Amino acid sequence: MELRLLRYFVAVCEHGTVHGAADTVHVAQPSLSRQIRRLEQDLGFALFDRAPRGLTLTAAGRAFLPVAQDLLTRAARATSTARAIASGAGDSLTVASAATTVTDIIAPFVVRQGADGPIGNTVEVFPENVYGVFARGDADFAVGTRIPPAEFRSRVIGHAYLWAQVHPAHPLAGARSISLARLVNEPLIVMSRSHGVRHMFDTAVARAGLSYTPAVETDSSALAIALAAAGRGLSVLSDDSRYGLRTVPIRAADGDLAITLYGVWDDKHFARDRIVQCLDELGDFVAELYPQGSHSARSSVRPDTPDAS
Incomplete structure (x- = not known):
């Protein structure tokens, strides 16, 4: 089974039409239709019901879609890992996180770590997309504020x-x-x-x-x-x-x-130990930035200043 065919299948599912998917994968529409039929032949079942109004997934197609997406994700992560190792960047980690987290936490942490720090790059995305970017292999680990997906390892690294x-x-x-x-x-x-x-x-x-x-x-x-x-x-x-x-x-x-901050990683990642160590150090740094139980975190007031009720 070719990954190329799986990409075509997922693209058609995402766009709802062969025409829309053809523009995305840069394949002529008739050729894309033939490739989808070839995948169906390889699998031994129909992925789509074809009607004048368009394509709809069959029951088998709906069941196969998450399998195809998972295979493509794993392939992307393997490619990303291989490129990192081949380029000699295996010691420099990329983290996916929201822009606010990068500005207020990740960037100051990079400064604290100095020239030999583990983080060399960030991927800034909306909070709801942090784990998706990580799952696609675009980052080595993630720091997010939403409940992490169950298929990856995670831990609470602090609160902001x-x-x-x-x-x-x-x-x-x-x-x-x-x-x-x-x-x-x-x-x-x-x-x-x-x-x-x-x-x-x-x-x-x-x-x-x-x-x-x-x-x-x-x-x-x-x-x-x-x-x-x-x-x-x-x-x-x-x-x-x-x-x-x-x-x-x-x-x-x-x-x-x-706000709870979660560190998320894949136990199968080649730099797993370095990622876990980085999250340990990041957790200590967050505790310094936002000491829980202390109202003086960033308000710059005298200790005897009262609460406002």
């Missing part, structure tokens, strides 16, 4: 705060933490509902029996920080602050709101 970003002139700028009940009465600059930090904040607000109306919703954390710095409200983010803003933890009934 969900902050209220507060203008230094605001009365709450000196608080060691801000309660949800107090925060929802402020003009809030929040991410759009598709973002994980927004979902986390909304869930905490709902559990507390509270509600709020956003002053601003945005897809850009950089803009949310800028608007807070301009004095238009308090932004709710996991990003570190800029423009002189104070970052203050948000207090719920069971403690400060925090």
Whole structure:
């Protein structure tokens, strides 16, 4: 069974038509149709029902699709590993993570590790795509905020705060933490509902029996920080602050709101031991950045500064 034929099959499934898939795989439509029929002959069963309205997967095709996707993923990872070894880059690791995690955690960790540090590259993607990029073999390991897939090894490497970003002139700028009940009465600059930090904040607000109306919703954390710095409200983010803003933890009934960070790797990876060691060191670094149980993590306030209720 040729991997090329599996790629054609998966492409047709993804696009829903042979015409759409042909453009993606750069094969003429009649040739692609013949290749799909050849794969069906090799397998001994039909993958698609062919009707005037188009193609639909047969029951056998639906069952075979995840098998084909898994084989292609494994092949991609094997190719990526072979290239890394052949290029002499086997000691330099690539990590897949969200842009905020790279900016606030991975990049400072690289600086701390110095010239001999293990991480040599990052792949920045949306949080929901972190593990998919890793599974395709585009990175040696992943650091994500969502529950990791069961087929890979994973561990919690720490927790990062969900902050209220507060203008230094605001009365709450000196608080060691801000309660949800107090925060929802402020003009809030929040991410759009598709973002994980927004979902986390909304869930905490709902559990507390509270509600709020956003002053601003945005897809850009950089803009949310800028608007807070301009004095238009308090932004709710996991990003570190800029423009002189104070970052203050948000207090719920069971403690400060925090995001769990997961390290994810494949036990079969040729650099498994180096990856695990890197995650150990990264976990120690995260604990320094965001000491749990201490309200002074990034709020830059005096120890005797009270909480804001």
